[in-house]
Amino acid sequence: MNKIRIPVCKRKDCNDLSYPAYMTTQAAGMDLFAAVDREEILPPGGRARIPTGIFVALPSGVEAQIRARSGLAFKYGIGLVNGPGTIDADYRGEIGILLINHGSDPFPIHRGDRIAQMVIAPVMQAEWDAVEQLPESKRSSGGFGHTGHAADFRKRSPMKGESINAKAKKIRWIFLDVDGVLTDGNITYDSRGGETKTFYVRDGHGIKLAQRVGIRFALITGRASEIVNRRAAELGIEEVHQGALKKLEAYEEITGRLKLSDEEIAYVGDDLIDLPVLRRVGLSAVVADADPETRGQADLVLTRPGGRGAVREFIEIILKAQNKWSEVTERYY
Numbered sequence: 001m002n003k004i005r006i007p008v009c010k011r012k013d014c015n016d017l018s019y020p021a022y023m024t025t026q027a028a029g030m031d032l033f034a035a036v037d038r039e040e041i042l043p044p045g046g047r048a049r050i051p052t053g054i055f056v057a058l059p060s061g062v063e064a065q066i067r068a069r070s071g072l073a074f075k076y077g078i079g080l081v082n083g084p085g086t087i088d089a090d091y092r093g094e095i096g097i098l099l100i101n102h103g104s105d106p107f108p109i110h111r112g113d114r115i116a117q118m119v120i121a122p123v124m125q126a127e128w129d130a131v132e133q134l135p136e137s138k139r140s141s142g143g144f145g146h147t148g149h150a151a152d153f154r155k156r157s158p159m160k161g162e163s164i165n166a167k168a169k170k171i172r173w174i175f176l177d178v179d180g181v182l183t184d185g186n187i188t189y190d191s192r193g194g195e196t197k198t199f200y201v202r203d204g205h206g207i208k209l210a211q212r213v214g215i216r217f218a219l220i221t222g223r224a225s226e227i228v229n230r231r232a233a234e235l236g237i238e239e240v241h242q243g244a245l246k247k248l249e250a251y252e253e254i255t256g257r258l259k260l261s262d263e264e265i266a267y268v269g270d271d272l273i274d275l276p277v278l279r280r281v282g283l284s285a286v287v288a289d290a291d292p293e294t295r296g297q298a299d300l301v302l303t304r305p306g307g308r309g310a311v312r313e314f315i316e317i318i319l320k321a322q323n324k325w326s327e328v329t330e331r332y333y
Helices: 070-076 161-168 201-212 226-235 247-258 272-278 310-321 325-332
Strands: 008-010 030-033 040-042 047-051 054-056 062-067 078-080 085-087 096-101 107-109 114-122 173-176 216-220 239-241 265-269 283-286
Touching: 040 047, 040 096, 070 078, 096 114, 161 283, 161 310, 173 310, 201 216, 201 226, 201 310, 201 325, 216 226, 216 247, 226 239, 239 247, 247 272, 265 272, 265 310, 272 283, 310 325
Parallel strands: 173 216, 173 265, 216 239, 265 283
Antiparallel strands: 008 054, 030 114, 040 107, 047 096, 062 085, 062 114, 078 096
16 A cells, blocks of 8 residues: 655644554544543534644645544534545644534543544646537536436425425324334344344324324334334334335335325335335425435425434424414423
8 A cells, every 4th residue: 555754743732642543454544533621512513623733744736635434423423514624735734623413412522532534645736728618428417416316206395384384284194114213223132132222202202192182103114023013002003014125015005994195194214215105195204314315305304313302303393283282282281
């Protein structure tokens, strides 16, 4: 692997911290470490510039790319405000990492924590050649995103509040995915092969609130687990369809048997397997941490992640649109 020598120095108070370092012999990125004096708390939605205590002098023709750490992004929703960031060859200031918390919980940052990666890469500068007409290409003026996956599908435009309310008023059934919607999507196995899932109590309470005014629920999930049956029984959900790898078939079986129309059904999903149902129902929603392509197909993107209040949020939207929220919460006041 090619290597390049780059001058580097630290702040005088950072001798206890490591220089940027590759963690494996084939790693493309070097880890950068937080040079904070005390614990920093990054609240949900919050942004902060975290110092590293490191200064570099890159040679001409080279840049340093600052990228998010995949582990922090996946587990906690921690990313970069400007990711990927760029350090130019003529920059001599301290490297600072612009972190943002896309997660639902406050995130602590301690001195020495690995907070980002730095990739050294060659760069080229362009010189413009002004012409009267550009050469033709197969794509031509296909437009931004023209070659994206599933480009033939018509994506729904973001809906305004009044349109959401109009659809929500008609809802009598709420169909839910399980993994990634009623749970955070994690599946844990114990040493004996047993499976565990974690459900959020406020989502369950929201389901009970909606049931008080006659809204009914169905679960359609691609996996099969006895835990789901137990949770459904606790919540009084009788329509439970597991192992539904083709969710539209399960949807059509339920609606046909119960003689339900699409417009009186809402659905919450989080991944590509949910798309056929999301396109059919009267009101579709996805959790905040849903697959990006799936988000583009839904009427509504919720602000809460799966397994952490997204279902409760959706239920509140529907009940308030139907002017039933005061009725179901009256006993608490």
